Amino acid sequence: MHKAICYVSTASPGIAKEEVENLLVKSQLKNNDAGITGLLLYSGGNFLQIIEGSENLIDQLYKKIRLDRRHFNLIQIFERTASKDSYKKYESDFISENMNFNSHKIQHYIEHLQMLDSETRQAVKNILASFIKL
Ligand SMILES: Cc1cc2nc3c(=O)[nH]c(=O)nc-3n(C[C@H](O)[C@H](O)[C@H](O)COP(=O)(O)O)c2cc1C
16 A cells, blocks of 8 residues: 655754755655655755655654654644555755745646646645745
């Protein structure tokens, strides 16, 4: 069974930019190795993440993530059983630091959503749009 979880959270106070960058890079490497797909964005002190993969792997990872002290205020947006892969590989990015973050990139992320069911895709689009504006 495949599972997808989406949440937002707040980066812990005092976490350095380098630590966030390190987290993004490490997560991307580990997830690609483990066959976990999805998206992790950091913007204006907040994270937006989607993790997707086999149910066991996602449950294990999500447990770790929820306990991670580098963030707090985790709010789960949805949990879905997915019938197929939605993201080809893991994506992670900083967005607010980059003044050139624009419709180009938004489109790039949205293109990754084509394989999620339309209701979920719409939810992700809305969340992504408001997350980017924060
Ligand atoms: C916002 C946030 C997102 C994270 N996302 C992932 C992730 O996608 N994959 C991952 O392996 N670890 C992620 N982590 C790190 C995990 O919480 C944990 O530290 C990591 O899996 C190391 O576990 P290990 O010590 O068992 O190897 C994330 C942490 C935070 C704060």
